[in-house]
Amino acid sequence: MFEQVTVIGPGLLGASLVLAIQKRGLAKKIVIWARSEKTAEKARKKLPVDRVEQNLENSVRGSDFVIICTPVETIAAILKKIAPIVEEDSIVTDVGSVKASICREAENLFKSRSASFIGSHPMAGSEKSGMENADPNLFINRSCIVTSLAPKLELGTDKLLDFWAGLGMVAYRLGPKEHDQKMAHFSHLPHLVSSILSHSIRNHTEDAGQLSGQGLRDTIRISGGDPFLWTGILSENKDNLLDSLDKFEESLKLARSILTGQQRESLCSFLDQGAQFKKSLKGYE
Amino acid sequence: MFEQVTVIGPGLLGASLVLAIQKRGLAKKIVIWARSEKTAEKARKKLPVDRVEQNLENSVRGSDFVIICTPVETIAAILKKIAPIVEEDSIVTDVGSVKASICREAENLFKSRSASFIGSHPMAGSEKSGMENADPNLFINRSCIVTSLAPKLELGTDKLLDFWAGLGMVAYRLGPKEHDQKMAHFSHLPHLVSSILSHSIRNHTEDAGQLSGQGLRDTIRISGGDPFLWTGILSENKDNLLDSLDKFEESLKLARSILTGQQRESLCSFLDQGAQFKKSLKGYE
Numbered sequence: 001m002f003e004q005v006t007v008i009g010p011g012l013l014g015a016s017l018v019l020a021i022q023k024r025g026l027a028k029k030i031v032i033w034a035r036s037e038k039t040a041e042k043a044r045k046k047l048p049v050d051r052v053e054q055n056l057e058n059s060v061r062g063s064d065f066v067i068i069c070t071p072v073e074t075i076a077a078i079l080k081k082i083a084p085i086v087e088e089d090s091i092v093t094d095v096g097s098v099k100a101s102i103c104r105e106a107e108n109l110f111k112s113r114s115a116s117f118i119g120s121h122p123m124a125g126s127e128k129s130g131m132e133n134a135d136p137n138l139f140i141n142r143s144c145i146v147t148s149l150a151p152k153l154e155l156g157t158d159k160l161l162d163f164w165a166g167l168g169m170v171a172y173r174l175g176p177k178e179h180d181q182k183m184a185h186f187s188h189l190p191h192l193v194s195s196i197l198s199h200s201i202r203n204h205t206e207d208a209g210q211l212s213g214q215g216l217r218d219t220i221r222i223s224g225g226d227p228f229l230w231t232g233i234l235s236e237n238k239d240n241l242l243d244s245l246d247k248f249e250e251s252l253k254l255a256r257s258i259l260t261g262q263q264r265e266s267l268c269s270f271l272d273q274g275a276q277f278k279k280s281l282k283g284y285e
Numbered sequence: 286m287f288e289q290v291t292v293i294g295p296g297l298l299g300a301s302l303v304l305a306i307q308k309r310g311l312a313k314k315i316v317i318w319a320r321s322e323k324t325a326e327k328a329r330k331k332l333p334v335d336r337v338e339q340n341l342e343n344s345v346r347g348s349d350f351v352i353i354c355t356p357v358e359t360i361a362a363i364l365k366k367i368a369p370i371v372e373e374d375s376i377v378t379d380v381g382s383v384k385a386s387i388c389r390e391a392e393n394l395f396k397s398r399s400a401s402f403i404g405s406h407p408m409a410g411s412e413k414s415g416m417e418n419a420d421p422n423l424f425i426n427r428s429c430i431v432t433s434l435a436p437k438l439e440l441g442t443d444k445l446l447d448f449w450a451g452l453g454m455v456a457y458r459l460g461p462k463e464h465d466q467k468m469a470h471f472s473h474l475p476h477l478v479s480s481i482l483s484h485s486i487r488n489h490t491e492d493a494g495q496l497s498g499q500g501l502r503d504t505i506r507i508s509g510g511d512p513f514l515w516t517g518i519l520s521e522n523k524d525n526l527l528d529s530l531d532k533f534e535e536s537l538k539l540a541r542s543i544l545t546g547q548q549r550e551s552l553c554s555f556l557d558q559g560a561q562f563k564k565s566l567k568g569y570e
Contacts, residue, residue, distance in 0.1 A: 123496075123497075123498035124498070125498065125500070142498060142499075143495050143496060143497075143498065145496070170495065172495055172496075174496075182489070182492065182496050183496075185486045185489055185493075186486070186489070186493060186496050186497040186498075186501050187497070187498060187500055187501060189482070189485075189486070190482060190500050190501045190504040190505070191500060192540060192544075193478060193482050193504065194500075194504050194559070195540070195555070195556050195559035195560075196533065196536045196537050196540050196559070197474070197475060197478050197533065197536075197559075198558075198559030198560070198562040198563050199536040199539075199540070199555060199558050199559045199562070200474075200529075200532045200533040200535065200536040200537075201470045201471070201474070201529075201532070201562065202558050202559065202561070202562040204467070204470055204471070205562060205565045207467065208470075208471060208562070208565065208566055209565070209566055210428050210455065210457055211408075211428060211430070211457075211459075211467050211468075211471050212408075212428075212471040212472070212566060213408035213409070213410065213427060213428065213471075213472060214427075215410070215472055215475050215476060215479075215506075215507040216471050216472060216475045216566075217566060218503045218504070218506045218507065219475040219478065219479050219503070219504055219506075219507060220475070220559070220562070220563050220566075221500075221503045221504075221563070222500040222503065222504060223556075223559040223560060223562070223563045224559075224560050224563035224564055225556075225560065226560075227553045227554075227556035227557040227560050228553055230556050231549055231552045231553040231556060234544065234552065234556075235544075235547065235549055235552065238544055238545075238547070241544065242541070242544065242545065244485075244486075245541060245544075247485045247486070248481065248482065248485040249537070250485065251481045251482075251484040251485040252481050252485075252534070252537075254484075255477060255480070255481050255484070256527070256530060259477075259519065259520075259523055259526065259527065259530075260523075260527065262520065262523070264516055264520055267516045267519065267520065268512045268513055268516040269512075270480065270484060271480050271508075271510075271512035271515050271516060271519075272512040273483075273484050273487055274479070274480035274481070274482075274483030274484040274487065274505070274508040275480075275483070275508060275509050275510065275511075275512050276487070277483040277484070277486065277487040277490060277493070277505070277508070278483050278505050278506070278508045278509035279509060280490045280493065280494070281493055281494055281497060281501075281502060281505075
């Protein structure tokens with residue numbers, strides 16, 4: 001258990017973390033940082049926190065654990081501000097979906113400090129966003145990647161893995177670069193593809209509601225995610241994502257040529273390869 | 286209520302129809318046709334039917350309502366066989382996902398008959414298949430398209446709309462050609478895209494399970510559908526599907542160029558257009 005945790009940013013993930021930490025008793029005190037007066041006021045009313053701070057320095061004072069829950073492109077700037085002022089031996093993490101650049105940045109910022117930065121990626125998003133959709137059960141049975149570069153972080157990494165496991169997550173370690181490549185395949189490409197699909201049929205709104213089944217709804221669900229957040233994520237992992245997109249386009253070209261050529265057996269085998277992959281994904285549906 | 290309904294083919298849809306018709310009392314008697322002895326035997330044991338027939342002619346005798354529930358590429362052949370032998374004034378329908386060619390075919394086959402063919406497309410599939418996954422509630426709140434060409438079919442069309450509504454579906458009329466174009470956008474393109482996505486990341490099975498979140502799982506869910514069934518559907522609607530795929534590729538090219546050029550505002554606006562479309566889809570999630 002931590003003495004005091006600071007959650008920076010009360011969006012969907014930050015607010016859900018507050019609820020989950022409180023519910024499971026993983027910290028004695030919870031402090032939340034919100035930028036605007038309006039959000040701070042809402043957090044005071046809605047979240048079970050000991051303090052709401054609008055000043056970053058005040059928010060991390062006395063905390064042995066800090067979790068940055070702001071959009072991915074703002075994490076570096078926040079790290080720069082708090083790296084010199086977080087408590088000795090504290091652990092700082094984030095919940096960003098892209099990890100390599102932030103881990104490189106953090107290595108510099110923390111090298112002369114006893115506090116450590118270890119990245120996290122709890123894969124527990126939703127196409128919904130904001131404090132009002134916060135859910136203490138958002139993390140249950142979801143995966144969380146914990147990623148660190150330096151061996152001196154062993155102890156903190158174990159503590160962090162325990163923390164996420166304590167929220168009901170299945171927590172893994174993975175190198176930051178490897179994480180970003182794999183997320184390009186398993187998260188960022190699917191998001192982009194889902195968005196491209198929605199984009200390509202966007203002019204058919206008049207009858208889409210009545211004429212679409214569960215298939216369309218599932219396939220485009222994540223395209224409903226916050227465009228601002230996802231602009232940050234996709235831009236941050238652009239190079240890996242473009243590599244994944246190349247593979248996708250290769251498969252697309254193959255599908256098109258099979259379909260155009262009316263090669264039924266090849267089409268069936270193409271679809272079967274996709275179906276086999278889908279079936280290989282064990283776990284929750 | 287119908288006197289006797291014949292359901293041709295006890296796959297997921299046929300068997301679910303039997304269960305739903307029986308549960309809601311929409312026909313006094315239910316006959317099912319199964320091709321193989323093994324399936325016929327299973328149907329006898331598992332389904333609440335009055336008769337199981339392996340002979341098509343016997344199966345439609347005495348029925349005022351016939352529903353063809355076999356894979357889309359087999360419907361024409363079955364229609365050819367039963368058109369001359371179905372009862373006078375009976376209604377014949379199917380549950381195929383592609384409608385234009387079957388409606389053209391049926392117009393010829395039924396023009397000298399008092400029985401009518403009116404196509405149906407209950408949008409109630411699942412990535413599961415087979416009698417063992419049959420579910421009487423499969424149809425509830427799902428859309429069903431009823432499609433006919435000739436004005437003489439008005440009465441039968443109303444009766445058919447009532448039938449699907451009686452299963453809890455929201456039933457609409459739509460011309461066969463229009464149906465196929467719209468299904469290319471709303472069903473067949475999403476299926477193909479989902480399959481292409483699974484195909485493009487199929488070599489990453491070793492860690493996909495632990496590293497993928499709900500986003501990937503939703504986006505590729507329908508790629509798990511029966512490859513054989515979907516080969517039939519996609520091939521049958523090839524021309525419309527290739528048109529839809531053109532639009533998808535236009536959107537893809539745009540997304541790639543925005544991403545490559547690091548145009549954050551354009552990316553955000555692209556994602557937002559997709560998100561707006563997703564949000565415009567009212568109804569069940």
